[in-house]
Amino acid sequence: MAVEELGLLPAGRIARLRPMDAVTAAAVSEILAEMAPWSRLGSSPKALAQSMIPAHGSNVRSWCLTVDGETAGVVVVYDGWLMGPYLRRLAVLPGYQRLGLAQAVLAWWEAGARRAGSRNLWLCVSDFNTPAQALYEGAGFREAAVLNDLVADGLDEILMRKQLKSAPTP
Numbered sequence: 001m002a003v004e005e006l007g008l009l010p011a012g013r014i015a016r017l018r019p020m021d022a023v024t025a026a027a028v029s030e031i032l033a034e035m036a037p038w039s040r041l042g043s044s045p046k047a048l049a050q051s052m053i054p055a056h057g058s059n060v061r062s063w064c065l066t067v068d069g070e071t072a073g074v075v076v077v078y079d080g081w082l083m084g085p086y087l088r089r090l091a092v093l094p095g096y097q098r099l100g101l102a103q104a105v106l107a108w109w110e111a112g113a114r115r116a117g118s119r120n121l122w123l124c125v126s127d128f129n130t131p132a133q134a135l136y137e138g139a140g141f142r143e144a145a146v147l148n149d150l151v152a153d154g155l156d157e158i159l160m161r162k163q164l165k166s167a168p169t170p
Helices: 020-033 047-051 101-115 128-136
Strands: 004-008 015-020 060-065 070-078 085-094 120-126 140-150 153-162
Touching: 004 101, 015 020, 015 101, 015 120, 020 047, 047 070, 047 085, 060 101, 070 101, 085 101, 085 153, 101 120, 101 128, 120 140
Parallel strands: 085 120
Antiparallel strands: 004 015, 015 060, 060 070, 070 085, 120 153, 140 153
């Protein structure tokens, strides 16, 4: 995996994705564990860090989101799931929110999936995470199912899908 350009942000700031490394994953996971939704879901820093460093040969890819070279978030994608990739994690750190980073990541992810011939994009969002739901709906994702008690008892995850290609006509 190479460094990926996401483009210019307000005030000429540059957003990029670079492959995740263990040191950055450990540092970012400490912050994420204190942020919603992960704090509410009881995610530990250790488990979060482990999920950001894919096993060799797995279908998981992980990036550090940067702005002007500074760590701004994380993106983790699982490839090859139900005719398209699954967004396992998209997190933008507090000091970098509302700059358009999440939208830029979603557009980059979709463009790559289209080039690969994927039919769908998939993700889950916690039922209480209404800002993320609005972001994904604004990007064209629609609810596909509700997964009760998936991560924690009493909390539901909403499986969302963005269909990239319509079904062939008979």
